[in-house]
Amino acid sequence: MLRYLLGLFVVLACTVQAQNLPRAASGKPDMQGIWQVTAGSGADLERLAGTLPYLPAALAQKQANYSARSSKDPMNRCWLPGTPRVMLLDYPFEITQTDAALAVTFQWQQVYRLIYTTASKSRYEGVESWMGHSRGHWEGDVLVVEVKDFNDRSWLDAAGNFHSGAMQVVERYQLRDADTIVYQATVTDAKVFSKPWVLNVEFKRQKGQPRLMEYQCQAEKEEANGAFERDDRFWYGAKIPATNEPFDAKASNTKPLPKSDATVHRMADGTPDMSGYFLTDAGGANYGLEGTKGNFLTPGAKGVVIDPADGNLPYQQWARTERVNREQPYRGYDDPTAHCFVAGVPRSLYVPSPFHIVQTKDRVVFLHERMAWREIDLKRREHLPDATRLWQGDSIGHFEGDTLVVDTRNFNGKAWHNEVGDVLSHMQTIQETFTPVSEGKIIYRATVSDPIPYKRPWTIELPLNRMDDELLEVACLEDNNDLQHLKDVRDEYRAAQAKK
Amino acid sequence: MNNRIKSLLSAAAVLLGGTGCLFSGTASAHHSFSAEYDAEKPISFTGKVTEMKWSNPHGWIFLDVTDDKGKVTNWALETSQSNALIRRGWRKEDLPVGTVLKIEGWQARNGTPTGNIRAVTLSDGRRLFAGTSNQNAQEEK
Numbered sequence: 001m002l003r004y005l006l007g008l009f010v011v012l013a014c015t016v017q018a019q020n021l022p023r024a025a026s027g028k029p030d031m032q033g034i035w036q037v038t039a040g041s042g043a044d045l046e047r048l049a050g051t052l053p054y055l056p057a058a059l060a061q062k063q064a065n066y067s068a069r070s071s072k073d074p075m076n077r078c079w080l081p082g083t084p085r086v087m088l089l090d091y092p093f094e095i096t097q098t099d100a101a102l103a104v105t106f107q108w109q110q111v112y113r114l115i116y117t118t119a120s121k122s123r124y125e126g127v128e129s130w131m132g133h134s135r136g137h138w139e140g141d142v143l144v145v146e147v148k149d150f151n152d153r154s155w156l157d158a159a160g161n162f163h164s165g166a167m168q169v170v171e172r173y174q175l176r177d178a179d180t181i182v183y184q185a186t187v188t189d190a191k192v193f194s195k196p197w198v199l200n201v202e203f204k205r206q207k208g209q210p211r212l213m214e215y216q217c218q219a220e221k222e223e224a225n226g227a228f229e230r231d232d233r234f235w236y237g238a239k240i241p242a243t244n245e246p247f248d249a250k251a252s253n254t255k256p257l258p259k260s261d262a263t264v265h266r267m268a269d270g271t272p273d274m275s276g277y278f279l280t281d282a283g284g285a286n287y288g289l290e291g292t293k294g295n296f297l298t299p300g301a302k303g304v305v306i307d308p309a310d311g312n313l314p315y316q317q318w319a320r321t322e323r324v325n326r327e328q329p330y331r332g333y334d335d336p337t338a339h340c341f342v343a344g345v346p347r348s349l350y351v352p353s354p355f356h357i358v359q360t361k362d363r364v365v366f367l368h369e370r371m372a373w374r375e376i377d378l379k380r381r382e383h384l385p386d387a388t389r390l391w392q393g394d395s396i397g398h399f400e401g402d403t404l405v406v407d408t409r410n411f412n413g414k415a416w417h418n419e420v421g422d423v424l425s426h427m428q429t430i431q432e433t434f435t436p437v438s439e440g441k442i443i444y445r446a447t448v449s450d451p452i453p454y455k456r457p458w459t460i461e462l463p464l465n466r467m468d469d470e471l472l473e474v475a476c477l478e479d480n481n482d483l484q485h486l487k488d489v490r491d492e493y494r495a496a497q498a499k500k
Numbered sequence: 501m502n503n504r505i506k507s508l509l510s511a512a513a514v515l516l517g518g519t520g521c522l523f524s525g526t527a528s529a530h531h532s533f534s535a536e537y538d539a540e541k542p543i544s545f546t547g548k549v550t551e552m553k554w555s556n557p558h559g560w561i562f563l564d565v566t567d568d569k570g571k572v573t574n575w576a577l578e579t580s581q582s583n584a585l586i587r588r589g590w591r592k593e594d595l596p597v598g599t600v601l602k603i604e605g606w607q608a609r610n611g612t613p614t615g616n617i618r619a620v621t622l623s624d625g626r627r628l629f630a631g632t633s634n635q636n637a638q639e640e641k
Contacts, residue, residue: 126591127586127591295534295539296534296606297537297539297606297618298533298534329535329536331535332535333535353557353581353583469587472556472586472587473556474556474581474583476556476557478555479553479556479558481555481560482536482558485608488610489536
């Protein structure tokens with residue numbers, strides 16, 4: 001009887017506790033927010049999971065890895081961390097949760113995971129990747145995520161623990177209280193371990209952060225060692241040149257916004273729901289915002305500028321000279337995306353790669369296939385302090401009718417608008433509109449106001465097309481064979497100049 | 501330059517001028533390919549695959565090419581992004597070592613056996629970066 005009462009008490013206590021959890025409209029626990037594991041958890045998994053059950057040959061490999069860890073750890077080269085290692089970094093991450101998918105975005109190198117909860121199988125099953133394919137489902141209040149299709153290149157931690165491409169990970173995420181996620185990962189890899197092993201940690205809610213920030217591991221490294229050179233004309237701190245023609249801030253696009261039809265997807269409250277997989281009909285914007293013919297390897301561009309009406313960007317003359325100069329072969333090295341740095345805004349939307357949108361009432365998250373995320377905050381009304389500068393800027397947005405209106409600023413000025421080098425500076429502010437006109441199409445506009453290189457604001461327009469597909473992974477930095485070639489071309493040019 | 505590496509400027513013009521090619525994002529570069537490769541050095545030859553890197557935003561095919569005198573050169577040939585191939589239904593198993601490929605493209609400015617390829621044809625006539633049931637692949641080549 002006593003045992004029965006005790007059991008009843010435990011059940012009741014747990015029920016009460018579970019009822020206090022934040023819950024989504026679907027009734028599932030709502031894990032949305034910014035989280036971080038206890039510091040130092042990812043350094044050596046054997047401190048968390050005990051001695052790992054290595055097969056003999058694999059143990060020898062692990063010991064060799066440990067001895068060479070400072071040079072061999074892929075994360076020391078800013079390469080993708082893999083899963084579950086990415087969950088254990090000493091950097092915060094954010095969960096954005098809908099019924100169809102969870103976006104897990106990481107401050108570290110702007111890596112993300114997209115956990116689909118609607119289909120049990122990846123469309124690209126068997127295609128290997130660093131982060132694995134993640135499929136989630138709910139077992140009561142527990143989110144269970146199966147991750148597989150790994151390559152064998154990532155490590156499990158900083159101590160040389162490793163895995164093969166046969167690894168499969170089953171993660172369990174359970175909200176214990178509003179501020180704690182109990183996380184368990186079961187790792188199975190018959191090529192490396194004699195049996196499955198289990199890792200248990202907790203994620204704590206990170207309070208008081210206005211948003212998830214950027215830690216651009218590789219960019220910071222290359223700035224520090226000089227491989228990526230500062231340009232004082234455009235980076236944060238640059239001022240409007242005294243010789244500039246005056247900036248006409250009032251000149252603006254007057255084209256009315258398009259209308260939404262009845263097929264547009266909507267949230268429960270009637271707001272348009274842009275969630276899903278999209279590919280931009282970019283018109284070659286990555287090879288020129290203005291129309292160009294292209295050359296033997298670079299395709300042409302049809303021109304996407306709708307204001308000014310002539311389709312030309314309203315450059316200050318010196319900035320136009322810089323833009324033309326950037327097309328020289330020896331400047332190819334200077335395009336930040338050649339270094340695999342984040343493309344920025346609006347370029348992330350017209351690089352020739354798809355993206356997936358995860359939208360909640362609080363935010364709209366863009367997961368770009370080229371391994372960078374961007375978040376539009378729908379709740380915050382004030383931008384970050386002026387001195388906080390980001391590659392993707394700081395975006396806050398709201399709906400006006402059926403159009404998402406976004407204001408982005410706090411740029412660092414380090415990006416290019418495309419690979420032919422359309423110019424931007426840290427002073428740019430960008431007003432974007434996303435108008436879903438039908439189930440399958442969003443009309444996107446961006447008005448860029450940048451008083452350093454331009455004489456007036458200008459506006460581009462692009463259709464974003466919804467498609468039935470899934471994201472793949474782009475491990476740009478990990479497989480970047482081009483940068484050395486580009487550097488050779490530049491160095492050869494500089495050597496020839498020095499001789500003159 | 502050996503006989504198998506012929507100037508094909510006219511073929512290049514046809515390739516680039518083809519309908520839909522101009523705006524479809526053929527190069528999909530994350531920088532200007534023209535910075536690395538030389539318009540004056542078109543290449544066209546047949547060889548055997550020694551390795552393929554299914555990487556992004558660009559893949560690499562390594563090809564053993566035998567010239568008229570029997571000398572074998574291993575060419576490193578840059579392709580569009582491998583994700584475009586995957587979306588077209590290609591998998592690693594489809595291009596094992598030894599697969600014979602005919603390629604057309606342009607050589608690197610530095611004169612090494614490195615090239616950027618635009619057209620890749622298997623011996624059965626299938627083309628690697630063309631023909632797809634997936635509309636997404638078209639934009640992403």
